[in-house]
Amino acid sequence: MPTTRSGKRTRVPWLPNMQVRKMAVTLPVFMAYCGIAASLRAWNKPNHKFIVTLQASDDFYYPVYAEAAEAFAAGIWTIKASTSYVYQWNDQSYRNEMEAHINGRAIFIAPPDYELDDGDRLFSDAVLDLSPRTRKHAEAALRRAGLPPSGRDVDLLLSEPWPRLEKAFQERRHPVLALERLRGHRPVPVKAVPEVPKQAGPTLADMHGYGPALDWGNDLAKDLTDYKAGDLPWSDVDTGVLLSGPPGVGKTMFASALANTCRVPIIYGSVSRWQEAGALDNHLKAMRASFAEAKEKAPSILFIDEVDTFGDRAESDRNRGYMRSAMAGLLELLDGFDRRQGVVVIGACNYADQLDPAIRRAGRLDRHFEITLPDARSRLSILGFHSGIELDQFQAEMFGMATEGLSGADIEQLVRDARRVARRNRSALSGDHVIDQLRPVTELPQDFIHALAVHEAGHALVSIEIGHGEVTEVKISRYRIEGKYRQLGYVQYGKIGARPKTRADYLNAIAVCLAGIAAELEVFGSFADGSSGSETADLNRATELATMLEGALGMGHTLLVEGPLEQLERLRAYNPDFRRRVHDILQSEFGRARSIIQTRRTALDAIVERLMETKAMTGDEVVDIVQRHKMPRVSLAKLPPRGVGA
Structure with missing residues (x-):
């Protein structure tokens, strides 16, 4: 704890020839010393261990104040030749914190533009405002130099910037000569240039x-x-x-x-x-x-x-x-x-x-x-802005998964947490610190990833073959977030032109929905349960489309419209004939999709192989593979006649 008594009379560097680390205490350094001594008055006790932070105001120049702080430290601590007890806070102060922790004593100075965070304040025994220079400090500095404290000289010492004072007052130069040089060498006016607003932050x-x-x-x-x-x-x-x-x-x-x-x-x-x-x-x-x-x-x-x-x-x-x-x-x-x-x-x-x-x-x-929640690319951009680091490919994939649904403010908080951990570990912020703050992520087994690749490759291949829509991206994941449902693979399609949809469009959409399980059956002999269950799952979506086609759009075996979709679901459950017609549509389109997969198996395998390597492919890459493995035979993508399955 700080003492209520000050020992400044015995330890103040009043003598003009006093040196700290073999350097003289110049007039501006003594002025800065007065400000530091005023701020640390309660901590001025011999051999007392403490770590304090001085928050500087705009009237600040670190080189001068660092020397002044060293002079103060020399008065209360035994200074070793190779050890410094004065540090400046910055974004990479972990090494200084480590030295201060080992020595058990330090004076940290926070520049005006440095914002102390919670960790900095917890590390310090006290955070004090650094007293700016005053007339009393200037007068004391002049008296120490053996000069009368005239108002003219005091005003000069208070008005000159610290860098000019440091350059004028040097150990080899008498203080009178330094004052004369300050008056005789006025700053050269800088040619005015148009002021450009400072860009602080992203564009x-x-x-x-x-x-x-x-x-x-x-x-x-x-x-x-x-x-x-x-x-x-x-x-x-x-x-x-x-x-x-x-x-x-x-x-x-x-x-x-x-x-x-x-x-x-x-x-x-x-x-x-x-x-x-x-x-x-x-x-x-x-x-x-x-x-x-x-x-x-x-x-x-x-x-x-x-x-x-x-x-x-x-x-x-x-x-x-x-x-x-x-x-x-x-x-x-x-x-x-x-x-x-x-x-x-x-x-x-x-x-x-x-x-x-x-x-x-x-x-x-x-x-x-x-404005919606940021997508994966946006979240990486937000991370880069707040942290200044770039994740590697694997880290970026994990980050994209684990931060799905997070806002920009959430990511900013995540970076603050990562910085705090890095600071406590005395290490520089890295991608590992960020990943450690994410929700738990498990790496998927290789055979699981292979099944994902086959499934998504089937969707893409059938879509390209029947001309259902432009494939823009195919992607699979190698990680899963524990305790959270998330789609582990997808095929992204471009926008279909604004035109009325025909029966053929709906049948094509059903075939593409069923193409994933068709590919799994062709490669593995069975398909997994991920294709059903949720409203957006492949089988659920295909069943909904077939139900609409048969009962709500007049595009089935009759022009009769059975009713709205919610009624059709009940009709499908309790009307065996209606259920059979929906089943026949699904079975017919599943057969069409599987025939395409069987015929274009070499293209499917090539897409799967590439997807296993890269985990993501553009639509152009997929189309290129399909074209390179094109076989000169009649396409099996032809739609069945209207009567089939009716």
Whole structure:
């Protein structure tokens, strides 16, 4: 514990010829020493072991303060020639922490731009503000140098930047000469250059999975560039957009990335923060202040979070009067060409359906983008932004599986946890630390992966053969998340053209659904239970399509429509004749799929072999294999006549 008595009179480096580690304590170092001694007054006790952190203010220069801290340490500890007890906090301070832990004593200095985390504070016995230089410190430094503390010299010592003071006051140079050189050598004015907003954080190029919102943002960046150059009138700039989606999907990060891409400042506001101002008048003043700040910094982006908090003015409750008036104030600020020129307003909410329709009228937040949870590629991008590390192929696959359904905020928390573990282990953050924070993942046996490859290759091959749709990707996984159902393989198809579907389209879709188990039967002689059970499983989906075809679309053995799908399920259960017709359709399409698999077995095996190696294939790669193993024979993909299975 710190002492209440100070021993500064016996240990302060007052003598001008005092040295620390064979280096003289110069005038600026002594000024910094005074600030450190003031902050550590309660810890100034001989041979007392402690580890403290000094949080520096903007008036800071580490080389000077490091020497000053060494001088303070020399006064209370026995300093070894090869050991330092002064360190600077940074993102890779684990080695310094280890040395401090071994020695049991240290002074850490946190620069103004370093944000201490919970671990840094727990490691320190105390976190104290580093006292900035004062007139008393300057006067004491002058007296120590044998000079009168004149107001002119004191003002000079307080106004000069630390780097200039360090260079002027050197051991070989008398302090009077140093003061004269400071006055005679004024900084050379630097030619002014246009100020460019600092880009702190990602740009739109770093964002993935935002779909149309990303395209809109890139277009806005081009428009704002033309507007700033005078080539585009403000009336042609899209100035209002609404982003909606569940908490943590990255709406705020998207707005920040948009501002960085557009190279304009961003002003953050939220309805709840405005409401915290108090009564309605104060609420409206806070709202107007955000718009005024955005207008002052225009061109700019004003981000308004939680706009759905206003609710719908049509609702009636005891708070409606207050919220209706606040809503009216927001609509007034959103309206008007002159009032909002140069300001792009981005509103964000969790529930767009709870928003008053007036906010989304033309000229306000009339464009709407729904932001969903990030996909696998987006999650890797978010991880890279927050951690600065890149996972290897196996780690990336495990990360993509284990983080499915997580938001950007969840991944940011995961990185914080990984950093904490790395810090405790005295090691640099790596992909292993990130993987250790994920939900437990089990590597699948090789024969299981082989079965997955055969199943998905069957889907892809039959789809290509019958022209059901463009295959864009085939993928299987080598890992499974314990305790969580997840599809371990899939075939992704491109969008089918917007046209009415015929009986042939539905039969093709059924054949593709059954192609996975057809491939398993052809290769293994049986198929696994993963093809049924859930609503999206192959057999369930094929049965649903056959039921619709036979009873709801008039495309079966008769034009008669039996009823809606939920009634057809009961009909299938209690009407043997209807059940037989659905079965016949499934059996016929299963036979067609298996015939294709048997005929194109060499192509299937080639796809499986490649998929086992890479675990993922593009549609073009699959098509190329199918074409290379094409056999000059009549295709068995021909549809059966309408009467078959009827």
